[in-house]
Amino acid sequence: WPTNVVEDMIGALRENREPLINGSEGRKSLELVKAIYESDRTEKVMKLPL
Incomplete structure (x- = not known):
């Protein structure tokens, strides 16, 4: 597993x-x-979606 989402995104692109x-x-x-x-x-109070 990647250690962060940036590493995972790079791996996904590659x-x-x-x-x-x-x-x-x-x-x-x-x-x-x-x-x-x-x-x-x-x-x-905010309602989602914004």
Whole structure:
């Protein structure tokens, strides 16, 4: 197993395979982090998807 997602992505590109964490899953994670920051900034509950 790769030690991090960057190594896995490089391996996926070299080996012509899907990475362990694909773009769709990465986007969901980013959206969650953005919602956390926005909730803290506005002191409101955020609904997903943004």
